[in-house]
Structure formats: structure tokens, C-alpha cells
Amino acid sequence: MGLAAVLVVLIATTTPGYGQARVTLQVAIAADVNVVEVHRNFLGVAFSKNHPHVTVHAVGTGTGEAASRAIYTKLKAQADAGRRNWDIDVALVSMRYASQMVRENLLYRYVPELQFAPYVVGPDTVRAFGVDVKGYVVPMFKNQIAIAYNPRFVAQPPKTFAELEAWVRANPRRFGYNGIKGGVSGIGFVMAWVYYKTGRYELFTQGPFDKANDRIIRSAIEQLRDFNRNVVITSGNAGTLDALNRAEIWMGAVWVDQLVAWKNEGRMNPEITPVLIAPGLPIYPLYLTVPREAANRDWAVKYIDLVANPQIQAKVIVEQFGWYPGIDPNRVMPLVSPAARALLFKGVTPEDLARYSQQMPIGEYYDAILLAYEEIVR
Amino acid sequence: MRVPRARPVEQLLWWMAAVPATAVIVVGFGVPLLQSLAASFVRDGRITLANYELVYRLYGQDVVYTVLVAAAGLVLTFGAGIPLAGYLRLHAAPTVEFLLKIPLFVPFVVVGHAMRIFLAPRGTLLSVLHALGLISPDASLGFGQTWLGLAIALAWKHLALIVLLLMGAFRAVDESYLEAARGFGAGTIRQIWAVLVPMSASSLALAAVLALTSMLASFSIPLMMSRGSGPQMLMIDLYYRFGQHGDFGVASALGVVSYLLASGAAYYYLRTVSR
Numbered sequence A: 001m002g003l004a005a006v007l008v009v010l011i012a013t014t015t016p017g018y019g020q021a022r023v024t025l026q027v028a029i030a031a032d033v034n035v036v037e038v039h040r041n042f043l044g045v046a047f048s049k050n051h052p053h054v055t056v057h058a059v060g061t062g063t064g065e066a067a068s069r070a071i072y073t074k075l076k077a078q079a080d081a082g083r084r085n086w087d088i089d090v091a092l093v094s095m096r097y098a099s100q101m102v103r104e105n106l107l108y109r110y111v112p113e114l115q116f117a118p119y120v121v122g123p124d125t126v127r128a129f130g131v132d133v134k135g136y137v138v139p140m141f142k143n144q145i146a147i148a149y150n151p152r153f154v155a156q157p158p159k160t161f162a163e164l165e166a167w168v169r170a171n172p173r174r175f176g177y178n179g180i181k182g183g184v185s186g187i188g189f190v191m192a193w194v195y196y197k198t199g200r201y202e203l204f205t206q207g208p209f210d211k212a213n214d215r216i217i218r219s220a221i222e223q224l225r226d227f228n229r230n231v232v233i234t235s236g237n238a239g240t241l242d243a244l245n246r247a248e249i250w251m252g253a254v255w256v257d258q259l260v261a262w263k264n265e266g267r268m269n270p271e272i273t274p275v276l277i278a279p280g281l282p283i284y285p286l287y288l289t290v291p292r293e294a295a296n297r298d299w300a301v302k303y304i305d306l307v308a309n310p311q312i313q314a315k316v317i318v319e320q321f322g323w324y325p326g327i328d329p330n331r332v333m334p335l336v337s338p339a340a341r342a343l344l345f346k347g348v349t350p351e352d353l354a355r356y357s358q359q360m361p362i363g364e365y366y367d368a369i370l371l372a373y374e375e376i377v378r
Numbered sequence B: 001m002r003v004p005r006a007r008p009v010e011q012l013l014w015w016m017a018a019v020p021a022t023a024v025i026v027v028g029f030g031v032p033l034l035q036s037l038a039a040s041f042v043r044d045g046r047i048t049l050a051n052y053e054l055v056y057r058l059y060g061q062d063v064v065y066t067v068l069v070a071a072a073g074l075v076l077t078f079g080a081g082i083p084l085a086g087y088l089r090l091h092a093a094p095t096v097e098f099l100l101k102i103p104l105f106v107p108f109v110v111v112g113h114a115m116r117i118f119l120a121p122r123g124t125l126l127s128v129l130h131a132l133g134l135i136s137p138d139a140s141l142g143f144g145q146t147w148l149g150l151a152i153a154l155a156w157k158h159l160a161l162i163v164l165l166l167m168g169a170f171r172a173v174d175e176s177y178l179e180a181a182r183g184f185g186a187g188t189i190r191q192i193w194a195v196l197v198p199m200s201a202s203s204l205a206l207a208a209v210l211a212l213t214s215m216l217a218s219f220s221i222p223l224m225m226s227r228g229s230g231p232q233m234l235m236i237d238l239y240y241r242f243g244q245h246g247d248f249g250v251a252s253a254l255g256v257v258s259y260l261l262a263s264g265a266a267y268y269y270l271r272t273v274s275r
Helices: A003-014 A033-050 A064-080 A095-103 A161-170 A184-198 A201-206 A211-228 A237-245 A256-264 A297-307 A310-320 A329-335 A338-344 A350-356 A363-376 B008-039 B050-090 B094-105 B108-118 B124-131 B147-171 B175-183 B188-199 B201-216 B220-225 B234-244 B248-272
Strands: A023-029 A054-060 A090-094 A138-142 A145-149 A175-177 A231-233 A251-255 A273-275 A286-289
Touching: A023 A033, A023 A297, A033 A054, A033 A297, A033 A310, A064 A090, A064 A095, A064 B234, A090 A095, A090 A297, A095 A286, A095 A363, A138 A297, A145 A184, A145 A237, A145 A256, A161 A175, A161 A184, A175 A184, A175 A237, A184 A201, A184 A211, A184 A237, A184 A251, A184 A363, A211 A231, A211 A363, A237 A251, A237 A256, A251 A256, A256 A338, A297 A310, A310 A329, A310 A338, A363 B050, B008 B248, B050 B094, B050 B147, B050 B188, B050 B201, B050 B234, B050 B248, B094 B147, B108 B124, B108 B147, B108 B220, B147 B201, B147 B220, B175 B188, B188 B201, B201 B248, B220 B234, B234 B248
Parallel strands: A023 A054, A023 A090, A175 A231, A175 A251
Antiparallel strands: A090 A286, A138 A286, A145 A251, A145 A273
């Protein structure tokens, strides 16, 4: 036996995970840096502890819909080129692009293989943007758009959109949201406004799409244009929080998770409180998906099982980051510490969420509403 | 005196030396330009002017706004830049010269953020004015998020480059002209306006074209400073079209429009100055 052969045997028997090939799980995150950090520093580390030969490599692709588009473009290119073994194993993408990828057959139907599949519940795991997504998606967390107010200036926060309208008339330029170009909290507010003014929530979220409904969309958006005259349009999700902090505005449309996160980091006036108003505001999940030809598909499914584990959901998703659980909250909330629960549900109770959380409209209406806004409101 | 022609072999070598650089320009700039030009005439797989129709409908106002903001930024830049560069040509002031160069090294995004905070309705500027007792504590500044705030930020960022260019041009003006002007009793202002500016007209025009095209194409400053509504700079619209909607047709059409605006400035420069 030559020296080389001895060395090979030595190396093979002393490397960890002997007999198992090393795997690098490629996780692409179409979300903010804080979400990338969760995968890098918490979920990835935990996963590698259980599976020492697997390294989780999480990459952020940016923020907003453009980030999800980047992942979609990459997968589409690989599909069109007829490649096997795509280079993304787990993709965290927005509702809009997840539904598009299901429609274009770019995703793998993995949920039935999950240990925690029974906990994947809720209307947004069944349909998204009018597409049947059941089995393809697990929300990593849910994110609610709400109206945040400063109790120092607002004694009685509004309970409905009608009350909000009256308040804005009485307090011009004290309410802010970020329009449709500065992030999804503003887009969500606009969608909720159209639901409220038209009263056609089912139509917009279930379909069918009919161009004739442009008329009611446009009339709702024209009313929004008048509403906007007394409103401050901020420069983005963060811009709204900034303006609330500076008391430039006293109320604004915000993401609840961002509000909680900023409070946790001490960047936010702790008095600012979110409320949900009737008929409701959209909730927008980020979906964990597995591309159809992912190189490490089996490991990807195991990894998502870890994220969907109620313990992880309670400790990381809810306690650490202040998001709403992505899976059945009845399985998660009992595991959450009372302090974290109080912070999470300050102002927005689980009942509010059950009553006033809305879906985003189907794709065609979504685009029609944005186009009407661009043309009428500007 | 006739310059002797290079030998054919040498000529061939020169041609070969130029090939890589030319290829980079063709592949990195020419081809994408033609592609986006082509894409701007295609919508839903058909050749059409629909993209331009949508640009006109949604962003016509923004085209005008972009040109006006860039023009206002240009006026502010030169309004401050000419006196500054002239003064520095006539009097030594090393500290001022150093301070002027700072904006060169500040990234656009940082300028955008700094100006956003500085000009915010209750931002730094307001606090200073209030501390000096110049305005009441309840006041708020309205112009930070308007075209004026944007023009000020763009001007601040471009001032350093413009002053550098102008100082180079002004320093190339022979001292004897200035001495003659002083002999006739011309002060600093008179020397700048009557001697330095007219004698550096072509450099001024070049600097203006550079600044204008850069302002037309500005993205990060308007992104950091703008509000979510009202007219926007074209690059923001372009980004929004393909980022949010994946609409490459309209994004390309916007790109073509911006390209035409910038070429207009360059054409004017070539026609009037570099003959």
C-alpha cells in the first residue's frame, strides 16, 4: 500500500461526516438584511448543528419586489436553458413572484413531504394573486400592514377607514403613507383603500378578472387623490417611521414587524402603537419555496421543516424578530414568552388579525390598481 | 510641414492595439443600447409605439420635471461655481479650495441622505435657524422634498467637479489680461465677468454639459430625497418600471428618452463649442 493510499484512507476516516458528501445549501433571500441575518446566524447555524456536513449559504438579493424578481429571472433562465441542478435550493420570495413561479411551473411541490405540513394553514397558503399555490409555499413569517399612531397627539385612534378619513380632514398633513413607489406598506394601504371604497373585496382577491371593473377602481383611486391632498407621502417604509418619530406626522401606514424591530433596537419612540382598522389592511407573507430542479432538493425540504418547526417559529420568528408566525399561530403562540407576546400584540390583538387581515388582490387587479394610481394620483 | 505617414505595418499594429478597447465599448455599451432601443418598440411580442404612449401618459410630466430640475441644479451650480472659481483664481485661499473638494469624495447616496436630514421639515437646518432665533419653533421647512431641495443637493454634489474644471480653465487665462483689467480699475467681480468667463467659454460649456447629463441621470440623490408621489426624476421611474413591474418595454422607452435628452446637450456642445 503506497503512501498516497494511506493518506486517502486517513483523510477519509478523519473528515467529519465521513461517508456523506459535503453539501452547500444555497438559500436566496428576497428581503431585507435582517431576514438574511436570521438565515445566516440562526437558522443556518441550527441546521448545520443537526447536519454537520451541510453548510447553509444565505444570500440576500435586495429589497422590495425587485429582489424577488431577481430570483425569478435567474430560475427562469435556468429553466429556459433546460439545465438540471439549479443553483438555488431554497428561495424566499414575495407572494407576487411565488404565485408567478407556480404558474410558470418553476417550483417543486414539497409541502406534502414536510413533517410540519399540517401546521401550514391559512388562505394565503392556498391561493395567492389568484393562483392555486397549495403545496408549493410555506410562509416564513407573516407581516401585517397597520396604522401606527402617536398617542401623545391622537387620543382616540380610528377604528375604521371612514373614521380615518374624517380624522385626516380634521388634521391635514398629519397622516402619512409611502405611496406606491416606496415599498409595499404603501401599496397595501392603497389596496385596502380600494377594497373599502368599492366594497368588492371578494371580487378583487378571488377574481375573475374583468376589464370593466376598471371603472370602480378608478373612482376609488380618484377619491384617494382627494384624500391624499391632506396627507404626507413619505419616501418609503422607513420614511413613514422616521416621520412618526419626528412627530412630523401623528399617524401612518407601517409594517408591524418593522415597528416592533425598530422599537427593539431603540430607534423608535416606544409610544407609537399600531392598530388595525375595519374593513382591514393586507397581510403580506414571504414564502419559502423550493425551485423545481434545485440541486439539493431533499436538504431544502429538511431546512424548511426546521423553519416551520413551532419551537423555532416561537423563539426566532416571534421573540427575536417580532414577526407573526408563518405557520398555525395556535401551535406557536403557547410557546412564546408572555413579554414577547405582549409586545407583539400591543395594539393589534389576535382577534384583530383574524378579523381585519386581508389578502392582496389577484395579479391583474393588482396591476390595474397600481396603473390607475400612477395615472390619477401621481 | 507635412507629417510623414506611418508605415503600413505600424498602422496595422495601431489598429490591433485599438481592437480590445473598441470591442469593450461595442459589447458593453453599443449592443445593450441597440437592444434597449429595440425593446422599447416591442410590447406583448408586437412591434408598437405602446411603450412610448405609456411613457407620455404616465411620465410626460416627469420628463419636463427632470429637465427643469437638472437645469435648476445647473444654474445653482454655476451661480455658486463661477464666483468661487473666479475668486480662487484671483486670490489664494487654500482652505476654501480644500473645502470645495470635499463633495468630490462623498458618495451620491450619502449626499442624498444628508440633504434629506438637513432639509427635512424639522431637520438640521430648521434646528439651526431656530437656535439662532431666526424662526419660530412651530415653523417647518417645506422645500426639502420639492424640486428646490433636489436641485440644491445636486448642485452641492456637482459643485466640486465644476469648480475644479473652471479653475483649470481660469488658470489657463494669461495673467497679462487680468493685469490690464486691473490697470483700468476692474475689481474682482469685473475681472471674473469681463475677462475670465468669456475667455473660458468653451470650458464652461463643457462643464455645463457634463453637469447637466450627470444631473439628468441622477438616481441615488432623488431616490434618497424624493417623496412617494408627485413628479419624479426619470431614472426613478425607469427603476420603478422594471423593478416593480418587470416592464422592460416601458423602462427601455424611458431610457431612450433620457438618452435623447442627454444627447441633446452633447449635440449642442459639439455644434457651438468644439468647432
